[in-house]
Amino acid sequence: MLTNESVAQTIITQFGEAVSDFDDPYDLLTFSTTRETIISLITFLKEHSTLQVGFLTDITAVHYPDSPGKEFCVVYHLHSLINNLRLRVKVYLSNEDLHIPTAIPLFMSANWMERETFDLFGIIFDGHPDLRRILNMEEMDYHPMRKEYPLEDQTREDKIDALFGR
Amino acid sequence: MVSEELDIANKNLPAEQGPVQYVNELTTLNLGPTHPATHGIFQNILQMDGEKIVSGEQTIGYIHRAFEKIAERRPFYQITTLTDRMNYCSSPINNMGWHMTVEKLLGIDVPKRAQYIRVIMMELARIADHIICNAILGADTGALTGFTYIFQEREKIYDIYEEVCGARLTTNMGRIGGMERDLSPTAIRKIKEFLDRFPKVLTEFENLFNRNRIFMDRVVNVGGISAERALSYGFTGPNLRAAGVDYDVRVMNPYSSYQDFEFDIPVGQSGDTYDRYMVRGEEMWQSLRIIKQAIDNLPEGSHYADAPQYYLPPKQEVYKNMEALIYHFKIVMGEIDAPVGEVYHAVEGGNGELGFYLISDGGRAPYRLHFRRPCFIYYQAYPEMCKGMTLSDAIIIMSSMNVIAGELDA
Numbered sequence: 001m002l003t004n005e006s007v008a009q010t011i012i013t014q015f016g017e018a019v020s021d022f023d024d025p026y027d028l029l030t031f032s033t034t035r036e037t038i039i040s041l042i043t044f045l046k047e048h049s050t051l052q053v054g055f056l057t058d059i060t061a062v063h064y065p066d067s068p069g070k071e072f073c074v075v076y077h078l079h080s081l082i083n084n085l086r087l088r089v090k091v092y093l094s095n096e097d098l099h100i101p102t103a104i105p106l107f108m109s110a111n112w113m114e115r116e117t118f119d120l121f122g123i124i125f126d127g128h129p130d131l132r133r134i135l136n137m138e139e140m141d142y143h144p145m146r147k148e149y150p151l152e153d154q155t156r157e158d159k160i161d162a163l164f165g166r
Numbered sequence: 167m168v169s170e171e172l173d174i175a176n177k178n179l180p181a182e183q184g185p186v187q188y189v190n191e192l193t194t195l196n197l198g199p200t201h202p203a204t205h206g207i208f209q210n211i212l213q214m215d216g217e218k219i220v221s222g223e224q225t226i227g228y229i230h231r232a233f234e235k236i237a238e239r240r241p242f243y244q245i246t247t248l249t250d251r252m253n254y255c256s257s258p259i260n261n262m263g264w265h266m267t268v269e270k271l272l273g274i275d276v277p278k279r280a281q282y283i284r285v286i287m288m289e290l291a292r293i294a295d296h297i298i299c300n301a302i303l304g305a306d307t308g309a310l311t312g313f314t315y316i317f318q319e320r321e322k323i324y325d326i327y328e329e330v331c332g333a334r335l336t337t338n339m340g341r342i343g344g345m346e347r348d349l350s351p352t353a354i355r356k357i358k359e360f361l362d363r364f365p366k367v368l369t370e371f372e373n374l375f376n377r378n379r380i381f382m383d384r385v386v387n388v389g390g391i392s393a394e395r396a397l398s399y400g401f402t403g404p405n406l407r408a409a410g411v412d413y414d415v416r417v418m419n420p421y422s423s424y425q426d427f428e429f430d431i432p433v434g435q436s437g438d439t440y441d442r443y444m445v446r447g448e449e450m451w452q453s454l455r456i457i458k459q460a461i462d463n464l465p466e467g468s469h470y471a472d473a474p475q476y477y478l479p480p481k482q483e484v485y486k487n488m489e490a491l492i493y494h495f496k497i498v499m500g501e502i503d504a505p506v507g508e509v510y511h512a513v514e515g516g517n518g519e520l521g522f523y524l525i526s527d528g529g530r531a532p533y534r535l536h537f538r539r540p541c542f543i544y545y546q547a548y549p550e551m552c553k554g555m556t557l558s559d560a561i562i563i564m565s566s567m568n569v570i571a572g573e574l575d576a
Contacts, residue, residue: 026270026509055397057512058543060536062525077510077523077538081397081411084418088510109400112546120234135227135575144235151239 002083004029007051014044021090030088035100038076038091042106045078045087053087055079056103059113061121065147071095074123076103093123102128120145192220195557199228203306203561206571210548210560217556222549226542230575237535241500242268242342243478245535250336252539252573255298256291256516257337258327263513265340266421267522271509272342274473278465280344281423286357286460287330287339288422288513289453293364294323295516296404296446296453299568303443304375306565307384312374319367322360329353343477344470354461361458368450376447382440389551389563390438399550400543403518404445405567409437415514426463427456439566446568476502500530517541517568537576541569 004024008031011019018037023030033041045053057077064071070092078087091100102125103110114125115134122143125131133140142149197203197210204210207228213220233248240248249260262284269276276284297320301313324334330353331339331346339346349357375381391401396409406413412431416424432448434441470477474493483490496502504526512521518540527533548567552560 025507028510030508056400057519058521058523058536058538060523062534075523077521081413081418086510107400108395108398109543109546112542116542133227135230137227144232151235 002050002085007085007087010048010051011041011045015041028086028088030090032090032092035091035093038089039101039103039106041089042076042078042103045080046106050083051080051085052082053078053080053085055081056107056109056113057086059103059110059117061117061123061145063121063145063147069094072098072121072123074100074117098122099124099126101126104128119143122146197557197560199225203565205302205565205569206574208545208569208571208574210564212552212557212560214557219552219555219557219560222552222560224545224548226545226574228575229571233576234535234537237532239531241497241502241530242504242532243497244500245532246338246340247336249537250338252537252576253295253515253517253520253541253570254335254572255570256295257335258287258291258339259295259513259515260520261337261340262288262422263511263515263520264522265342266513267509267511267524268342268504269471270511271504271507271524271526272473272476273505274343274471274476276344276422276471277468278423279348279467280469280471282460282464283345283349283469284340284422285424285427286349286457287327289457289460290323290326290357290360292453292514292516293450294320295568296450297323299517299566300375300443300446301371303385303439303562303565304381306561307381309374309378309381312371315374316367316371319360319364322356322363326353326356326360329356341470341478343473344468346478347480348469349464354464357457357461361454361461364454365451368447372447376444384558384562385439385443385566387436388439388555388559389566390436391547391551392437395547395550396437396544399547401518401547402540402544403515403568404442404449405437405518405544407432408434408441408445410435415512415519419512421511421513424456427459429453429456439562442566502530504528504530512538515540517570517573518544539573539576541567541573542576545569545574 007029008022019031019033021032045051057079060075062073072093074091076089102114114128117123118131119133119135120143193214195212195214197212199207199209209225210222212222237245246261246264249264250257252260297316301316305313327337328334331337391409393409393411396406410433412433414431429452432445434445478497479490479494484494506526506528508525510523512519520540521538523536524532525534551563
């Protein structure tokens, strides 16, 4: 039976300095890595004889405009169906350099997930064969899920928080 | 070779050689965006060599409603209305999945009775989802009779929803911490009636299709996908199980007391359209088993957790009880404080693993909410499954994949 600690230890032994911030919120092993390591890390997890992380559940991103140098976080959710082990891997990117290698050679499902992340956040997946918008129209020149694009018209005055006692 | 080149070639040839013979010219065919057979709004641009599909490309995004963005300004209760509109064929599953995600974040333990009621509602929703998928697969192959028979049963499921929460399609029956209402005696009677009647209808439906020569000719060995490719493409749910992988979130990561029930995971072998159809059919029987166990062993007790700061109090309480009024006001105005944290919670939706990734920064609304929509992830395998098939097969493959346009775009 694999525990989060033993899996974390295996990953640390292999990658050392390149992985950090180990945590398990709500029992889901979470850690960060760098963009140089991410593909070799996923390959290692996939090909490891006991871990056998053979399923990519999800790729998405989060925007943290207030943390300089770490504005964007690409989040990978991986799943080992044999060991029933879920992993969350994070890669922080700075606003100036939004490049990260694509995971398509490892998982076909990464194709649309990466296109969606590009569409909504503007993360550029290097090596992606077809990095186009998927949910929004081609003519759009911004990435709508970033925090600088608020949802509602900010000039509206009938919905300000002060009126609701906040 | 395009026709202009053919003309030029013909002009330059000596007259005695005759015109150049026809060489394979591909036809570009737009299937959709709105086509009666595409089950929603998605465009498929197919390259056809005669009747055969050589390659295809899909365009989605015609009804993108930006749920993830809207959710960043909404308190947790108001997000329920968004989740209901994703997979609208089985909205209770989305609904419960969302509430369970929030409960996980807030650390609320839901009483057994509420968990069992949730299981009943989710399994009814799964049956409704599979009824639609299988019946319309029949309709797409040209067999309309089965569709008209079994669709009445979906209406009966909607009657049960109506009894439980008042709505039929976009049900909002869950609450953070439990259910909005307890099951009324009428609701229990209706569920038991459904359990009595549905097996007969389902048997009749299966007699019409399962060994039907014409139906089998249309679906066997159509749109097959190997287990390895299916996993690589991120398939989950009946589509993955049809390929032979017995992955089911209800068994692997049980939620809402699924570990208390006995049921089997049906698996197929070849991952073709017939296997997908059969897996869905068998899952309906398993769902009936689960509902029967849940309704027979429905525990006594409260249908909501003792968490007044999160559970929206019943309206009668609000009129009489000051505490309830305060909490009602705070919850409705979005004043509930959520702890800082990040949660991933997955439920087994009608068509696969439906995941909710929620990041809370302690505010009244999620900092980031991402839905792992199963059809968005596996629909990209559609061109590969269609390759070498005919146009009429392409319609059936799409139908059997159970792609729901509302969930595709979210």
